[in-house]
Amino acid sequence: MNEFELIEKLTRTLPTNKSVVTGSGDDCAVLDLGIPDKLLLFKTDAVVEGIHFKADAAPEKIGHKALARCLSDIAAMAGTPTTALVTLALPKIFEGAFIEAIYSGMGALARKHDVAIAGGETTTNPERILISIALLGTVPRGKAVLRSGAEAGDAIFVTGELGGSLAARHLEFDPRLAEAQWLAEHFPIHAMIDLSDGLAGDLRHILKASRVGAELLTSSVPISRAAKLASKAESSAKPPLLAALTDGEDFELLFTVASKHAVPLLDAWRLRFPKLPVTCIGKITAGEGITLRDKTGVRRLSAHGYEHFA
Amino acid sequence: MNEFELIEKLTRTLPTNKSVVTGSGDDCAVLDLGIPDKLLLFKTDAVVEGIHFKADAAPEKIGHKALARCLSDIAAMAGTPTTALVTLALPKIFEGAFIEAIYSGMGALARKHDVAIAGGETTTNPERILISIALLGTVPRGKAVLRSGAEAGDAIFVTGELGGSLAARHLEFDPRLAEAQWLAEHFPIHAMIDLSDGLAGDLRHILKASRVGAELLTSSVPISRAAKLASKAESSAKPPLLAALTDGEDFELLFTVASKHAVPLLDAWRLRFPKLPVTCIGKITAGEGITLRDKTGVRRLSAHGYEHFA
Numbered sequence: 001m002n003e004f005e006l007i008e009k010l011t012r013t014l015p016t017n018k019s020v021v022t023g024s025g026d027d028c029a030v031l032d033l034g035i036p037d038k039l040l041l042f043k044t045d046a047v048v049e050g051i052h053f054k055a056d057a058a059p060e061k062i063g064h065k066a067l068a069r070c071l072s073d074i075a076a077m078a079g080t081p082t083t084a085l086v087t088l089a090l091p092k093i094f095e096g097a098f099i100e101a102i103y104s105g106m107g108a109l110a111r112k113h114d115v116a117i118a119g120g121e122t123t124t125n126p127e128r129i130l131i132s133i134a135l136l137g138t139v140p141r142g143k144a145v146l147r148s149g150a151e152a153g154d155a156i157f158v159t160g161e162l163g164g165s166l167a168a169r170h171l172e173f174d175p176r177l178a179e180a181q182w183l184a185e186h187f188p189i190h191a192m193i194d195l196s197d198g199l200a201g202d203l204r205h206i207l208k209a210s211r212v213g214a215e216l217l218t219s220s221v222p223i224s225r226a227a228k229l230a231s232k233a234e235s236s237a238k239p240p241l242l243a244a245l246t247d248g249e250d251f252e253l254l255f256t257v258a259s260k261h262a263v264p265l266l267d268a269w270r271l272r273f274p275k276l277p278v279t280c281i282g283k284i285t286a287g288e289g290i291t292l293r294d295k296t297g298v299r300r301l302s303a304h305g306y307e308h309f310a
Numbered sequence: 311m312n313e314f315e316l317i318e319k320l321t322r323t324l325p326t327n328k329s330v331v332t333g334s335g336d337d338c339a340v341l342d343l344g345i346p347d348k349l350l351l352f353k354t355d356a357v358v359e360g361i362h363f364k365a366d367a368a369p370e371k372i373g374h375k376a377l378a379r380c381l382s383d384i385a386a387m388a389g390t391p392t393t394a395l396v397t398l399a400l401p402k403i404f405e406g407a408f409i410e411a412i413y414s415g416m417g418a419l420a421r422k423h424d425v426a427i428a429g430g431e432t433t434t435n436p437e438r439i440l441i442s443i444a445l446l447g448t449v450p451r452g453k454a455v456l457r458s459g460a461e462a463g464d465a466i467f468v469t470g471e472l473g474g475s476l477a478a479r480h481l482e483f484d485p486r487l488a489e490a491q492w493l494a495e496h497f498p499i500h501a502m503i504d505l506s507d508g509l510a511g512d513l514r515h516i517l518k519a520s521r522v523g524a525e526l527l528t529s530s531v532p533i534s535r536a537a538k539l540a541s542k543a544e545s546s547a548k549p550p551l552l553a554a555l556t557d558g559e560d561f562e563l564l565f566t567v568a569s570k571h572a573v574p575l576l577d578a579w580r581l582r583f584p585k586l587p588v589t590c591i592g593k594i595t596a597g598e599g600i601t602l603r604d605k606t607g608v609r610r611l612s613a614h615g616y617e618h619f620a
Contacts, residue, residue: 006406006409006410007432009410010409010410010413011429013413013417014413014417014426014427014428014429015417015420015421015425015426015427016426016427016428017392017393017424017425017426019392019393019426019428019446020393020426020428023426023428023429024428024429024430025429029393029395029428029429031392031393031428031446033343033345033348033350033392033393033446033448034345034346034347034348035343035344035345036344036346037344038343038344040343040446042393042395042428042444042446043395044354044395044397044430044431044442044444045431046397046399046431046433046442048399048433048434048435050436051433051434082327082329082341082343083327083329083330083339083341083343083352085339085352085353085354085444087354087356087442089356089358089440096316099316099320100316100319100320103320103323103324107323107324107325110325111325114327115325115327116324116325116326116327116329116330116333117324117325117326117333118324118326118329118330118333118334118339118341118352119321119324119333119334119335119339120334120354121354121355121356122317123356123358123361124358124361125358125435125438125440126360126437126438127436127437127438128435128436128437130399130435130440132354132356132397132442134352134354134395134444136329136341136343136350136352136446138343
């Protein structure tokens with residue numbers, strides 16, 4: 001049994017009750033606790049030193065990233081974040097100024113999005129810093145965008161440019177909260193997710209939850225300058241398209257909408273968010289898995305076949 | 311700046327918003343998210359291998375304890391827990407059966423108290439297991455029992471028997487949810503906390519939040535059999551009274567109520583919960599800090615003076 005099989009097995013046996021509208025398997029849990037016009041969104045996310053950030057990363061950016069990741073999950077449901085708790089697990093010897101700087105970065109981002117930090121706790125993790133954020137948000141009833149609503153024929157969109165995030169962006173990104181709320185208010189978005197595992201991996205989450213497939217136009221995938229530069233700088237680096245498909249930690253929005261809404265959405269988006277590109281990168285199909293189309297034809301993107309792909 | 315000063319400093323500068331009724335500094339954050347007749351309780355708590363449990367502890371008990379600690383904090387506000395998320399940070403090499411057993415222990419306790427586990431995440435902590443629980447609960451508006459309501463003259467009560475919890479009880483305790491809800495429904499409880507740091511430490515949290523003092527009758531403090539046995543078994547062990555005052559991890563309820571309610575409360579409790587003792591251990595005073603009264607007179611219990619105490 002591998003890790004994913006174990007998690008699936010555990011998930012099937014978790015206790016539930018009438019508070020749970022959507023449990024594990026989406027960006028956030030969706031809960032009904034009796035708010036007349038809203039559902040609650042509930043999310044936890046942890047960053048660990050040496051895994052999600054390097055030990056020498058600026059502490060303000062560590063704090064920023066810890067909260068931003070959780071906010072991005074609220075965005076992926078088209079929700080509004082409200083209240084966070086912070087769990088800070090630290091080696092016993094720590095610099096007060098370092099911890100203050102972590103909170104400073106987190107607090108600045110929280111203020112920007114009107115999120116309260118209502119407490120939390122400090123505990124000991126002797127070997128490395130671990131920060132876990134628990135976040136609550138709300139979404140109007142009937143307006144939460146799940147992963148499971150994609151339909152064959154949908155246009156697939158992504159915000160921003162992808163790949164190379166680990167060069168800098170993963171510590172600095174601003175979660176796409178306003179963009180996601182605007183999308184859900186103005187268009188019937190079928191499915192949405194934030195890009196944390198990489199375009200290919202996160203698209204697969206939508207496909208699996210919606211029981212559909214996808215065809216991507218390789219020439220349409222927006223590739224970041226960081227991914228292009230990395231590819232030029234080192235011959236061993238990923239080709240830019242592969243970086244955009246698999247690097248992860250982009251924290252952009254990936255969403256699908258009926259094809260008839262594709263052009264109106266693009267036009268309205270450019271007026272509302274002129275600085276942030278949104279790109280149609282392909283379509284949902286009745287099949288399964290991801291295929292890539294370029295001028296030479298169509299080929300399958302396998303789950304473990306990236307090394308053969310380039 | 312020591313750890314407590316740092317936390318106080320950080321706490322003062324945390325961003326807040328209109329969702330927060332009571333932020334950090336009580337057992338749970340209390341939130342108003344628009345549920346007509348209720349407020350939300352929001353809590354996170356982490357257990358770490360080697361600190362809160364030994365590496366060879368039974369995994370079912372580790373899972374039980376991780377959730378039970380959080381439930382105990384909801385109990386301390388007289389709330390009802392509803393929904394939890396589980397963050398499991400693990401070394402990369404782990405036994406699937408071990409993780410299943412952690413979830414089994416957690417799930418059994420969740421079912422007992424009708425708590426849903428609505429997801430969470432698994433991440434990597436290379437050196438040791440860390441489990442963080444984020445828990446939501448509710449409490450009727452106006453019924454949350456805070457730490458800050460104790461008044462001079464109040465009787466101080468504690469449930470159960472104290473001390474020696476680390477021998478076994480800390481991995482097996484059942485949070486006092488039904489008892490706390492019953493108390494808040496039937497008596498105007500002024501202040502309540504669950505005992506995690508030890509009677510002396512947690513009573514000080516109430517005293518500080520309520521700006522009062524306390525006088526304890528040493529002969530009334532209920533001492534557990536485990537604390538008495540430990541004291542007999544080893545000459546270097548804490549005397550039983552000191553163990554009851556300072557051992558921690560009892561997860562019993564400590565609460566105060568106007569003295570006129572003390573006898574009716576004792577009588578009603580014995581009918582409702584005949585198997586669980588509740589004991590009046592002293593009274594709230596207009597002063598500050600804790601004094602101990604025994605047949606030889608009154609002496610002060612200082613924060614760092616336990617070694618001189620016995």
